[in-house]
Amino acid sequence: MLKEWKSLKDMELILSQQKASRLTGLIAYFLTFIPEDRRKHKFWPENPKSFRKVLEEYTSRMQILTELVSKAMAKSLNLEADCFLNQFGERAALQARFNYYSRCQRPDLVLGLKAHADGSGYTIILQDDVEGLQIIKDERWITAPSISDALLVLMGDQMEIMTNGIFKSPVHRVLTSSEKERISVAVFYTPEPNKEIGPEEGLVNEERPKIYKKVKDYAGVHWEYYQQGKRALHVAKV
Numbered sequence: 682m683l684k685e686w687k688s689l690k691d692m693e694l695i696l697s698q699q700k701a702s703r704l705t706g707l708i709a710y711f712l713t714f715i716p717e718d719r720r721k722h723k724f725w726p727e728n729p730k731s732f733r734k735v736l737e738e739y740t741s742r743m744q745i746l747t748e749l750v751s752k753a754m755a756k757s758l759n760l761e762a763d764c765f766l767n768q769f770g771e772r773a774a775l776q777a778r779f780n781y782y783s784r785c786q787r788p789d790l791v792l793g794l795k796a797h798a799d800g801s802g803y804t805i806i807l808q809d810d811v812e813g814l815q816i817i818k819d820e821r822w823i824t825a826p827s828i829s830d831a832l833l834v835l836m837g838d839q840m841e842i843m844t845n846g847i848f849k850s851p852v853h854r855v856l857t858s859s860e861k862e863r864i865s866v867a868v869f870y871t872p873e874p875n876k877e878i879g880p881e882e883g884l885v886n887e888e889r890p891k892i893y894k895k896v897k898d899y900a901g902v903h904w905e906y907y908q909q910g911k912r913a914l915h916v917a918k919v
């Protein structure tokens with residue numbers, strides 16, 4: 682998938698569409714691929730020829746993966762295996778953001794992607810071998826290792842809500858490099874529109890009261906705040 686994205690991102694069309702964001706050294710390309718009836722095929726690149734086919738394959742693997750990961754997370758918290766999948770709903774979305782960070786002469790001044798938390802349930806990231814993704818922990822930025830062919834699963838705000846704050850949605854950012862360009866594909870797995878999600882009852886007790894309330898269409902609220910460079914999670918706080 683990274684190979685297809687690499688050969689695509691050189692295309693003049695996309696570069697010109699994205700002039701504004703080139704200032705920050707980032708070119709991003711966003712596609713919804715699940716549910717299938719939400720696909721806007723006219724935006725799906727035709728070149729390289731293999732792009733659509735590889736994206737189809739990547740999609741079906743991501744579907745298998747989200748099922749496995751959602752069940753594994755539930756089991757790790759001693760919950761019913763399907764509980765998160767039920768919250769995500771049958772029409773949960775899978776959306777890909779293809780990121781390209783060009784080389785930058787002043788990495789000390791220019792970020793590839795500003796600090797943010799994802800509004801998804803969780804996000805599955807495929808990176809090339811150039812590091813750059815950083816996650817904040819105890820007020821320090823920690824660089825995520827880039828392991829060839831490994832996928833990185835990053836919690837989004839909605840998993841933090843569903844786990845009543847047990848799994849944290851980390852603030853993260855991407856640095857630029859003066860030596861190497863970097864590419865990544867982030868797949869956002871997000872609960873279906875119009876569906877209420879909230880803390881799993883099994884994770885709420887006297888010692889750990891509910892810290893989040895039920896929310897609906899959180900991704901939209903998150904987007905409003907994101908554009909202003911702010912976090913949105915407080916809107917779900919009890």
Ligand SMILES: O=C(O)CCC(=O)C(=O)O
Pocket residue numbers: 778780794799806808814853855864865866867
């Ligand atoms: O490029 C990356 O590794 C992370 C991208 C990211 O955080 C995002 O697209 O939300």
Ligand SMILES: [Fe+2]
Pocket residue numbers: 797798799853
């Ligand atoms: Fe992100």
